[in-house]
Amino acid sequence: MTLAVLDRPAAAPLGPAAPAPWWSDVRGALACTVVLAATAGVLGTGRVPVVDPLLAGAGLAIAVAATVGVWATRRSRPGVRSMAVPVAHLLAVALLHAGTASPTVLLLLLGPLWLLASHPTRAGVPVAVGGTALVLLVPDLVGTASGATHPLPGALLLGPLAVAVGSIAVNESGRRLRAQEHLIARLQREQDVLLEQVRSRADELDTASRILAARAQTMTSVIDAVTQQSIIGTDRDGTIRVWNPGAERMLGLPRLDVVRKRSILDFHEPEELAAAAESTGSPSPLEALVHAARTDGSDVRDWTYVAADGSHRTVSVAITPRSDDRGAHAGWNFVGTDMTETRATERMKDQFVSLISHELRTPLSSILGYLELVMDDEEQPLTDDQRRYLSTVERNAHRLLRLVGDLLFTAQVESGRFTLQPADVDLAAVVRAAEETARVAAATAGVDLVLDVPADGLVVSGDAVRLGQACDNLVSNAVKFTPRDGQVRLSLRRSWQTADGEVVADERPGAVPVALLSVADTGMGIPTGEQGQLFTRFFRSSTARRNAVPGVGLGLTITKAITTAHGGTLDLVSVEGQGTTFTMTLPLDPAA
Amino acid sequence: MDSALPATDTSPGRFRVLVADDEDDIRDLVCLAVRKAGCDVVRSVADGSQALVAAATDLPDLAVLDVSMPGATGLEVCTALREDPATAGIRILLLSAGAWPDEVARGLSAGADAYLAKPFTIAGLVHQVRSLTAGVPA
Numbered sequence: 001m002t003l004a005v006l007d008r009p010a011a012a013p014l015g016p017a018a019p020a021p022w023w024s025d026v027r028g029a030l031a032c033t034v035v036l037a038a039t040a041g042v043l044g045t046g047r048v049p050v051v052d053p054l055l056a057g058a059g060l061a062i063a064v065a066a067t068v069g070v071w072a073t074r075r076s077r078p079g080v081r082s083m084a085v086p087v088a089h090l091l092a093v094a095l096l097h098a099g100t101a102s103p104t105v106l107l108l109l110l111g112p113l114w115l116l117a118s119h120p121t122r123a124g125v126p127v128a129v130g131g132t133a134l135v136l137l138v139p140d141l142v143g144t145a146s147g148a149t150h151p152l153p154g155a156l157l158l159g160p161l162a163v164a165v166g167s168i169a170v171n172e173s174g175r176r177l178r179a180q181e182h183l184i185a186r187l188q189r190e191q192d193v194l195l196e197q198v199r200s201r202a203d204e205l206d207t208a209s210r211i212l213a214a215r216a217q218t219m220t221s222v223i224d225a226v227t228q229q230s231i232i233g234t235d236r237d238g239t240i241r242v243w244n245p246g247a248e249r250m251l252g253l254p255r256l257d258v259v260r261k262r263s264i265l266d267f268h269e270p271e272e273l274a275a276a277a278e279s280t281g282s283p284s285p286l287e288a289l290v291h292a293a294r295t296d297g298s299d300v301r302d303w304t305y306v307a308a309d310g311s312h313r314t315v316s317v318a319i320t321p322r323s324d325d326r327g328a329h330a331g332w333n334f335v336g337t338d339m340t341e342t343r344a345t346e347r348m349k350d351q352f353v354s355l356i357s358h359e360l361r362t363p364l365s366s367i368l369g370y371l372e373l374v375m376d377d378e379e380q381p382l383t384d385d386q387r388r389y390l391s392t393v394e395r396n397a398h399r400l401l402r403l404v405g406d407l408l409f410t411a412q413v414e415s416g417r418f419t420l421q422p423a424d425v426d427l428a429a430v431v432r433a434a435e436e437t438a439r440v441a442a443a444t445a446g447v448d449l450v451l452d453v454p455a456d457g458l459v460v461s462g463d464a465v466r467l468g469q470a471c472d473n474l475v476s477n478a479v480k481f482t483p484r485d486g487q488v489r490l491s492l493r494r495s496w497q498t499a500d501g502e503v504v505a506d507e508r509p510g511a512v513p514v515a516l517l518s519v520a521d522t523g524m525g526i527p528t529g530e531q532g533q534l535f536t537r538f539f540r541s542s543t544a545r546r547n548a549v550p551g552v553g554l555g556l557t558i559t560k561a562i563t564t565a566h567g568g569t570l571d572l573v574s575v576e577g578q579g580t581t582f583t584m585t586l587p588l589d590p591a592a
Numbered sequence: 593m594d595s596a597l598p599a600t601d602t603s604p605g606r607f608r609v610l611v612a613d614d615e616d617d618i619r620d621l622v623c624l625a626v627r628k629a630g631c632d633v634v635r636s637v638a639d640g641s642q643a644l645v646a647a648a649t650d651l652p653d654l655a656v657l658d659v660s661m662p663g664a665t666g667l668e669v670c671t672a673l674r675e676d677p678a679t680a681g682i683r684i685l686l687l688s689a690g691a692w693p694d695e696v697a698r699g700l701s702a703g704a705d706a707y708l709a710k711p712f713t714i715a716g717l718v719h720q721v722r723s724l725t726a727g728v729p730a
Contacts, residue, residue: 354690358660361689365711366617372714373624401711417694 032067032089035111039063039096048102055142056099063092082119083127086112090131098138109135117167118174125167132163230305230315230336233322236329238263238286250315250338252308264289264334269304269312290332293319302339314340346415353411360404367397406554410537413561420463420565427460427467427515427586428453431492434471438479438488446484452491458515460586462566470562473555474519474582480549481580482523489520494588503585513588514568518581525576534572535560543576559584607725608634610650612643612669613658613687618710622656622687625714629721640664644672647679654724659688659699667702674703683724687712 116124233242277288292299496511641663
């Protein structure tokens with residue numbers, strides 16, 4: 001009568017269960033209805049005699065109620081219903097059995113018994129057995145039993161026994177099936193999860209590979225855009241892997257003829273490499289080439305490249321190690337700038353400066369040497385007038401000499417060949433010497449020179465000759481630019497400089513000791529707009545030109561270069577018409 | 593090679609000095625300073641190759657060499673003198689009107705005992721010659 005709803009496994013926690021097909025909701029209810037209709041039909045045709053219409057009617061009513069119940073609750077979760085519906089049907093069959101006293105209706109037992117046997121728990125089995133016994137006994141109990149329906153005592157025993165065996169078998173196999181179903185469902189869910197993971201990994205991989213491809217494209221396009229520098233990448237053994245248009249242009253070979261076919265060593269001058277190998281003690285020419293880059297992480301120096309046509313190029317090559325994607329050393333990068341013309345120009349400039357130096361200093365040497373002979377000749381003393389005239393010659397020769405020296409010094413600074421010979425220098429002595437040098441000129445110009453230096457001296461680490469030159473420049477400038485009756489004040493003191501560059505008179509935390517040398521004049525001053533250009537070579541202020549102050553505009557350039565080379569700074573404060581103060585700040589040894 | 597500037601007579605017991613400079617005026621000035629220092633000018637020449645020959649034949653106590661000379665530069669002469677055991681003991685004073693500070697270092701590393709930049713004062717040169725010949729056994 002009822003093939004009611006089988007309990008479905010509980011929803012898995014891992015993911016949503018597959019939705020049940022539409023017919024699973026109605027199939028139990030439909031089966032109940034069909035069986036019920038068939039029963040009603042059989043009773044209606046009178047093939048099964050109704051002994052007690054009350055009992056048979058009650059049985060039908062309960063069956064109808066149970067069937068309606070199945071229809072009504074078909075969408076709700078299975079629970080009590082799964083036991084209540086077959087029990088109700090058992091009751092209905094019992095009443096029908098009693099009401100008809102016909103064993104035919106016992107066929108209706110199959111439905112509820114099947115349902116109870118296949119109940120997810122074993123509780124269905126005793127209910128089925130008890131129910132069967134009840135159904136068989138009911139006609140006797142209510143007194144409607146006829147001879148045909150009187151069950152034999154053996155049947156009373158065998159019936160429930162057969163039901164027990166059958167329902168245990170169905171129950172067990174049902175449980176096993178359900179367990180397998182559970183397992184399959186779980187595996188299915190796990191498979192779904194794995195599939196989802198695989199899909200998302202694949203997406204990530206796809207995105208990453210597209211980003212990588214875009215990056216590689218960017219790098220390639222950047223490297224290809226470089227046409228004035230050679231960019232060459234090699235393996236560890238020097239085999240060329242990257243060859244940009246700049247390398248094609250510089251060395252005259254297209255990429256296809258070089259990549260994987262040639263070594264970087266093919267483009268280097270062999271003798272230069274051999275010499276480098278000897279001086280660095282490298283076992284191979286390639287090792288000599290990358291020696292410094294291997295040791296220091298990178299290296300920039302001039303190498304001689306040999307182009308395809310055999311021409312030699314002087315190239316400033318930056319060499320760096322190249323790593324693969326795992327960070328392992330994979331080879332070398334060589335980025336080269338052709339310096340052939342630049343180096344030739346530099347050599348010409350150096351030669352020119354040397355020539356000028358030689359050609360100017362040699363005649364000056366003769367002039368000054370013979371002047372010295374004449375002026376110091378004790379056997380033939382000069383008249384006062386002669387001595388005065390010759391002193392003028394000597395002074396001007398020295399002036400020319402200073403100019404040559406300044407020009408040379410500027411050339412040295414520019415070519416980076418200016419070196420200091422550092423030693424402990426007493427700045428106070430340097431300032432005193434500068435005052436002494438300027439004393440005659442100051443007195444002639446009517447300028448008062450005031451000296452304010454610490455009596456116990458102030459020692460810095462520096463080049464005494466260069467510091468003296470810088471100091472002389474500042475003092476002679478101040479005297480030159482100060483009108484008669486003006487004053488030039490030279491002061492030197494120990495101060496402290498804070499991290500943000502401020503100079504303070506007293507020691508404070510974080511400040512470093514400095515020597516503060518200032519030269520203040522009451523001269524014509526420098527217009528504000530010109531102060532920024534003051535340290536530029538050959539720059540002359542408008543006040544200097546207007547007042548015909550002699551000079552070529554190198555003194556401050558040189559002073560600034562010397563100060564910078566000592567790790568110091570040179571600043572000025574100037575008010576037009578009132579005066580100028582130059583301040584040189586030099587670092588002091590903190591321990592001193 | 594015939595020197596246009598023949599060897600000067602030297603007095604026994606005085607230090608013997610070779611002077612080499614391509615500038616006649618400067619060379620005369622150097623010779624004057626050498627004599628002022630109480631030494632004899634054994635020979636004065638105008639180029640580097642003559643200086644080498646003179647040094648090998650005259651074996652002076654001191655050679656005053658200009659750096660920038662035709663034939664061979666003062667630095668080359670200096671190196672050559674130091675390489676030859678016969679002339680390796682000659683004291684060498686280099687004179688230069690050069691432009692670069694590293695020339696001093698190059699001169700000294702070539703084996704010169706002292707280096708004087710042009711223009712020099714007579715007094716300074718006399719002082720250098722005296723101090724360089726002070727330790728030489730006459």
